[in-house]
Amino acid sequence: MKRFLLACLLLAATLAVPAFAQGQFKVLVVAIPNRYHHDYAVVAKPQFERMAQRHAFDLDWSWNTAPFDADLSAYAAIVLLNTPGDALKGKQRDALETYVRGGGGVVAVHRAMIFGPPGDWPWFEKLVGRAFRIHPMVQTATVRVVDAAFPATFGLPARWVWTDEWYEFDAPLVEGLRTVLSVDERSYDPTRIWPGQTARGMGAEHPVAWYHAYDGGRVFATALGHTPALYDDPLYLEHLYGGLWWAATGKGVEPASPARSAD
Known part of the structure; x- marks a missing residue:
């Protein structure tokens, strides 16, 4: 009898968890392996989980674009x-555009910033904000925090030694980045x-991460994250x-202070 009661209590506790979780x-x-980025996901998935x-949000992980065939709201x-x-x-592109126009947030990480031939999808090119040009070999360099008031920098030192694939970009495609x-290219x-x-x-001026409001939504883009080992780095994960x-909430950025009138 005691075992039965204990089993009932454990079952009740199990059923109660989702309400609090x-x-x-x-x-x-969405993590789709490709020619140059196929082994990072083995490390990245458990880190995102x-x-x-740690931060009390719900997570869905997809190895393909199937979620864009359904409602993303x-x-x-x-x-x-x-x-x-x-x-x-096709319609998967329409789904992403509808999602962003409805106020959704997008985070573009590394390879996501390289789109197809220029003009193939102008809306997405502007969503990313800058067009990828080329990159040299992986090297260690010094990263500088430009906007210390943005949440992606809160856990980072003002100058950060980092090893990555340093993407080069053309001029901004939209205003407000x-x-x-x-x-620092000298490093x-x-x-x-x-x-x-x-x-x-x-x-x-060589930006490697930026954010902007775009077409009703919010976009954060970071060129960092080429090698799998980087997903084990706590500073990168905080970034x-x-x-x-x-991107998810619009929170964490302090509003600009109003201009002070001259005395």
């Missing part, structure tokens, strides 16, 4: 984890690239979650 918002991570537990943010826009086809992090060799290719760097939190 419901997260503060829901996130979809721990992130969801339940998600506060969609993370395109090394998943570029040209992975979406706010740079979060930049890389690495922007021309160190494979035979037959040429990279020249971007100069003194990702800060941007994700803002």
Whole structure:
């Protein structure tokens, strides 16, 4: 009898868990392996699952674009984890546009910032905000916090030694991009690239993470995150979650102070 009562109590406790486990918002991570980014997800998935537990949000993970064939409105943010826009086809593109126009948030990570041929999907190009140009070989460099008031920088030092694939970009495609992090090209060799290719760097202003409001939604983009080992780094995960939190909620950014009138 005692065993029966104990079993009933355990069952009741189990059934009661979902009421308390419901997260503060829901996130979809789309991680599609590709030629140059296929082994990162083995490390990234458990880290995102721990992130969801730590920060009390619900997480759906997809290895393909199937979620874009359904209603996306339940998600506060969609993370395109090394998943570029040209992975979406036809009505899937319409679904993402509808989602953003409804106030949804998007986080574009690394490879997601490289879209297809110019003009293939202009809306997505503007969502990312800048067009990828080229990148040199992976190197260690110094990252500088440009916007210390944005959540994706809260856990980072003002100057950060980081090893990654330093994407170069063309001029902004939209107005209103706010740079979060930049890389100091004096701390690495922007021309160190494979035979037959040429990279020249971007100069003194070389953004590697930014955010903006776009078409009714919120977009955070970070070029960091090329190698799998980076997903084991607590600072990188804090960087990702800060941007994700803002994309999902719009919170964490202090409003600009009103201009003071002259005496």
